[in-house]
Amino acid sequence: MTDAPQARRTLIVAGAVTIGAVLTTGVSGLVAPLRAQGLAPTSTMRGGANNYRPGALIVDRIGGGGFWLTGTVRRAGDGAPIPRVRIQMWAHTTEGHERDPQSHGATLTDVNGVFRMEMPQIVPAFGQAHGHLAYDAEHDGNGFETVFLRPVMRSASDKSLSADFVLRRA
Amino acid sequence: MIGARPVRSALIWATLAVALTVPVVFAASSPLLAWRDPIYIAAGFAGVVALALLLIQPLLAGGYLPGLRLRFSRRLHAWVGSGLVAAVVVHVAALWLTSPPDVVDALLLRSPTPFSAWGVVAMWAVFATALLAALRGRLRLKLVVWRLCHIILAVVIVVGSVVHAMMIDGTMGIVSKAALSALVMAAAVKVIFDLRLLADIRRMASRHRHRAMR
Numbered sequence: 001m002t003d004a005p006q007a008r009r010t011l012i013v014a015g016a017v018t019i020g021a022v023l024t025t026g027v028s029g030l031v032a033p034l035r036a037q038g039l040a041p042t043s044t045m046r047g048g049a050n051n052y053r054p055g056a057l058i059v060d061r062i063g064g065g066g067f068w069l070t071g072t073v074r075r076a077g078d079g080a081p082i083p084r085v086r087i088q089m090w091a092h093t094t095e096g097h098e099r100d101p102q103s104h105g106a107t108l109t110d111v112n113g114v115f116r117m118e119m120p121q122i123v124p125a126f127g128q129a130h131g132h133l134a135y136d137a138e139h140d141g142n143g144f145e146t147v148f149l150r151p152v153m154r155s156a157s158d159k160s161l162s163a164d165f166v167l168r169r170a
Numbered sequence: 171m172i173g174a175r176p177v178r179s180a181l182i183w184a185t186l187a188v189a190l191t192v193p194v195v196f197a198a199s200s201p202l203l204a205w206r207d208p209i210y211i212a213a214g215f216a217g218v219v220a221l222a223l224l225l226i227q228p229l230l231a232g233g234y235l236p237g238l239r240l241r242f243s244r245r246l247h248a249w250v251g252s253g254l255v256a257a258v259v260v261h262v263a264a265l266w267l268t269s270p271p272d273v274v275d276a277l278l279l280r281s282p283t284p285f286s287a288w289g290v291v292a293m294w295a296v297f298a299t300a301l302l303a304a305l306r307g308r309l310r311l312k313l314v315v316w317r318l319c320h321i322i323l324a325v326v327i328v329v330g331s332v333v334h335a336m337m338i339d340g341t342m343g344i345v346s347k348a349a350l351s352a353l354v355m356a357a358a359v360k361v362i363f364d365l366r367l368l369a370d371i372r373r374m375a376s377r378h379r380h381r382a383m384r
Contacts, residue, residue, distance in 0.1 A: 046282035050271035094205050098269060123205050126265070126272050127283050127338035150282055156339055 038077035041145070041168035048132060048148030051098035055139050056088045062105040062119035063095040068160040069122075069131055073113045075144075076168040081113025086140040087165070089117055089133045092125030098132065106139075122153060122161065129153040131161050137170055145170045179236035186229070189353055190222045193346040200341035213264030214341045220257035221335055224328060224354045226250050232361035248303060255300045258293050285337035292330030299323045314370045321362055328358045 073085045090104040097103065109115045122129050133149040144167035151163040197218045203211055230247035233240040266273040276286035302309075302319060311319070332351040335342070342350075 046280060047272065047275050048282075050275070051269060092205070097207065097210070123202060124339040125206075126269060127285055127340060129339060 039074065039079040039166050041076035042147050042149070042164070042166045044146075044148045045150040048150040049134070050132070050150075051090065052088075052132065052134060052148070053090065053099075053101065053104050054088075054136060056090070056104040056106045058086070058107060059105040060118075062089075062117060063093065063102060064120055065118035066159070067093070067119050067121045068116060069119055069133070069162070070114070070116045070160060071133070071163045071165065073109045073115065073135070073165040073167060076166050079166070081109070081111075082142060082144075082167065083109055083111045083113060085109045085113070085115075085135065085142055085144075085165075085167075087115050087117075087133055087135060088139070089119070089131060091119070091122045091131040093120035093122050095120040098125065121159075124156050129156040129158075131163070133163050133165075135165055135167060142167075143170050144168060175236075182234075182236055186226075186235070189225060189350065193218055193222060193342055193350045196343045196346040197341040200343065202341050207268070209264050210268040213261055213268060216257045216261035216264060217335070217340075218342055220254055220261060221331055221350060221354065223250055223254045223257060224331055225350065225357055227254070227324075228354075228357040228361040232357075232364050234357075234361075251300060251303060254296055258296050262293065283337075285334045288330045288337070289334035292327050292334060295323045295326040295330060299327065312374075314367070314374050317365060317367055318371065321365070321367060324358065325362075328354055 069089050069091075071087070073082045073087065074080060075082055086106055086108055088104065088106040090098055092098045093103055095102060105117060105119065107115050107117045122131055130150055130152045133151070135144060135147045137144060137146045147165055147167060149163045149165070151161055153161050194215070197215060206214070227247060227250055229235050230238075230243045230250060233243045235243060238246070262273065262277075272281070275281040276283075276290055279287050279290060281287065299320065302316075302323070306316060309316075332354060335347055336351060340347075
């Protein structure tokens, strides 16, 4: 008899947690209804690796700054954030072409799997204002598969650009 | 007193000069140039020049430019065609020097940017047209067959180039690019209708039918 209220409370709490999870999942939950099977890994984008210079140094900022390249790194399946992952980035900016060494830099994700890099303003090159990001297994000890991203800015006057990684264990 | 004809002639030439120079002036004043090295800048200008040459071509082919005899106009059309080939070669080569992997992706039709494929298709159509024109004497094509091939390729070039240009965030600026593209399309459409190609094809088909009946 004493067990019954306890069981009911557990059920209510479980229900609330489920509703909460659905709410927080929000749009991404609608976009990926197969979430129960796990978060799918990000695939490399076409042209993502173009003008890549492997092993760019970890820097506080690329060049003079004024523009932010941000994003998150999560684990495929459970979506857990991955801290201390090395993300390399480069772009055609007001301070150089994509191939120029000063256009490249790397940073590490924080405890929440978030990375933020300040860099010069990205400007349109080869027809689109876009950035490049790499998770390169060769230059990171966390043991995930290599992924190259090439996000495009909605407008060339944007002051930031973001791209998210979902990595799969190698 | 100045007659109507010279005034009209001067107006046509002046309009053409403005239509050709305005896009170049816009491109030359683009803020993007400050962040590009000379080779990349040259690549962009070669593209702008190529689009401008596409406006001259139908005007020469149709003999619309006052003061030029049709024969001379057509000869000039061939020369401008060679210039178009050169502009396309410079455009692609200079882009390749700027960023080889992006150009290789474009040429292999696996570029992430959809406008690349339109440009590459137009490029091959330009080369095919030049080859066809160079071999015209040896191929001994009937005039109507030659024109049909040439016009089909010209349509591919015009549509491919205009879509390619319009989708690019480049140095020309959207207004001058849209205006030049509209003029290029209008000139191409006019010459295609004026050449009465469809009537020629119909006539040829009916001749074949008559021959078959005999």
